[in-house]
Amino acid sequence: MTLPDIISSTAPQTTAHAKINLFLHITGRRDDGYHLLDSLAVFAGAADRVTLTAPSDSMSLTIDGPFGRGLEADDQNLVLRAARALQAQAGTTIGGLTESFHLELQKNLPVSSGIGGGSADAAATLRLLAREWNVDQAALFPIAETLGADVPVCVAQRPARMQGIGEILAPAPLLPDAGLLLVNPGVGVSTPDVFRAFAAGGGIVERPEPFLPDRWNTVHEMVVDLNATTNDLQAPALSQCPVIGTVLASIESLPGCLLSRMSGSGATCFGIFSSPESAVAAARVLSAQSARLGWWTWAGGFHHTGTST
Ligand SMILES: C[C@@](CO)(OP(=O)(O)O)[C@H](O)COP(=O)(O)OP(=O)(O)OC[C@H]1O[C@@H](n2ccc(N)nc2=O)[C@H](O)[C@@H]1O
Ligand SMILES: Nc1ncnc2c1ncn2[C@@H]1O[C@H](COP(=O)(O)OP(=O)(O)O)[C@@H](O)[C@H]1O
Numbered sequence: 001m002t003l004p005d006i007i008s009s010t011a012p013q014t015t016a017h018a019k020i021n022l023f024l025h026i027t028g029r030r031d032d033g034y035h036l037l038d039s040l041a042v043f044a045g046a047a048d049r050v051t052l053t054a055p056s057d058s059m060s061l062t063i064d065g066p067f068g069r070g071l072e073a074d075d076q077n078l079v080l081r082a083a084r085a086l087q088a089q090a091g092t093t094i095g096g097l098t099e100s101f102h103l104e105l106q107k108n109l110p111v112s113s114g115i116g117g118g119s120a121d122a123a124a125t126l127r128l129l130a131r132e133w134n135v136d137q138a139a140l141f142p143i144a145e146t147l148g149a150d151v152p153v154c155v156a157q158r159p160a161r162m163q164g165i166g167e168i169l170a171p172a173p174l175l176p177d178a179g180l181l182l183v184n185p186g187v188g189v190s191t192p193d194v195f196r197a198f199a200a201g202g203g204i205v206e207r208p209e210p211f212l213p214d215r216w217n218t219v220h221e222m223v224v225d226l227n228a229t230t231n232d233l234q235a236p237a238l239s240q241c242p243v244i245g246t247v248l249a250s251i252e253s254l255p256g257c258l259l260s261r262m263s264g265s266g267a268t269c270f271g272i273f274s275s276p277e278s279a280v281a282a283a284r285v286l287s288a289q290s291a292r293l294g295w296w297t298w299a300g301g302f303h304h305t306g307t308s309t
Contacts, residue, residue, distance in 0.1 A: 013051035014128045016120035017043040017157055017303045018109050018182065019150060020263045020270055023229030026204055027163075034149070034165045035195055038209060040172055040229075041150075042159040044180055044270075045300040048117055049106040050079060050124040052132065056102040059083045065107035067117075070188075078147060079105050082122035085143050086129050101129075110296050112188035114237075114264030116150040123154035141167075150264075159304055161212065174215035175304045176222055179279030181271040182263075183251055183286070184296040185243045194265040197236035205232065219274050223258045226272070230261075237266035244269065250289060254282040276301035 021039045028036035048065070061073040061080050071077065083103060091098045103125065109117035126140045137155065144151040149166035159172035210229050216222035238244045244267050251260040251271040256279075259272040273279040276299070283299035290297045 011051050011053050012128055012132060013049055014124045015047040015049055016109075016117070016124035016154070017045070017047040018268075018298075019116035019120060019154060020044055020180070020182070021114075021231060022226055022261075023210065024231045024233060024264065025207070025210070025229065026198060026232045028204065029199075030165065035198075036164060037162060037166060039162045039166075040159070040212070041153045041162050042172065042175060043157055043303040044115070044182060044298065045303050046109060046115075046182060046298040047303070048108050048121050048124070050121060050128055051104040051106075052101045052128055053104050054102050056100050059087065059100045060102045061105060062102070063105045063107055065105070067110055068105070068107040070111050071105075071107055073105075077105075078118040078122035078151075079103055079125045082125040082143075082147055082151075083129060085146060086126055086133075086135070086140070089139070089143055090129075090133055090135060101132075110184045110186070110188075110268065112190065113184050113268045114189065114262065114266045115182065115184075115268045116154060116264065119148050119150035120154045120157075122147045122151050123157065126151075126155060157303070159302070173212050173222075175302050176216050176219045177275065177301060178219040178222065179256075179273030179276045179282075179299070180301060181251060181254070181257075181273065181279045181282055181286075182268055182296075182298040183247050183270075183290065184268040185241075185247050186294050186296065187241055187243060187267050189237055189241050189266045191265040193240060194233050194237045197240055198233055201236050201239070219258065219272065223272060226259055226261075231263070233265050234262040237262060241267050243267070247295070250286060254285055256282055 024039040026035050063073050140155050144155045161170045247269045256273050257271045262269045279299040
């Protein structure tokens, strides 16, 4: 084991799992322009990793990993924004310690891709520093809300029904052990642009709230209920980024695919399969096409225990 290996195996670290919107209905619009949602957010096994490597004079960040190159380790990075926001709170209302750290982000998830990687990184940073400073997890939610609409759901990192603009969280049905395939065509999609395209394309559709049970005993039960829902941002994202249609058609054609849909504001799309093994087998079938087109794929299951380490 080299010295960097020893440091990284003992340093406090946590995983920041990809958020998948199994459905996403837009139900209204606030005066400030933010949209009200009704969405079932779940987490995939795919994850970034945030590590607290060492005490430092001020909060600092380095980034590596396959998607690290497209991201600046500057003040706008959600890891540093989250660290500083909690530090400011710890210095005032929470009354915790305020020492600074060097943080490392291993960026495994594509950026601006509808799976909330930046939100997950911010939430992971909050959890990590809260553990270091003995801050209660409940104190993180008001800070999370200031960092982005998706950050509160990523703090708990458990399946949840999201309402409001993402800050109203209720338990999700207990999930079956389904398979999940994620495919991203390597094109970043701007969330505000997709919301704008949604408004321009006719906006809110009146519909009854989907009924969700306490648990789905089988993948089949889950897919039947999900088929009565949709992602309202899929058509507007497709109009901005037509390759999403190709991705969806490719997923749908894979053996064993039970449902294909886009997550969040795109462009990542997901397929649901009967088991993690069948999702992995489907990813193998897609591998030649995805390698040729430079698509990112991940296959496995849900991260549904909610444990964050
Ligand atoms: C669409 C969703 C669904 O889970 O996922 P992603 O596509 O980002 O993964 C989220 O609501 C995204 O949350 P997040 O990415 O944190 O959004 P924010 O940074 O707060 O907002 C970015 C911009 O998106 C628009 N926005 C975002 C959330 C929302 N409920 N209504 C909006 O209209 C606003 O124009 C806002 O300025
Ligand atoms: N640590 C981070 N990881 C990803 N994106 C980040 C991060 N910090 C800031 N950002 C910015 O946040 C925006 C949304 O990123 P991301 O969370 O990946 O999008 P999405 O929710 O659509 O998957 C991008 O414009 C990106 O530049």
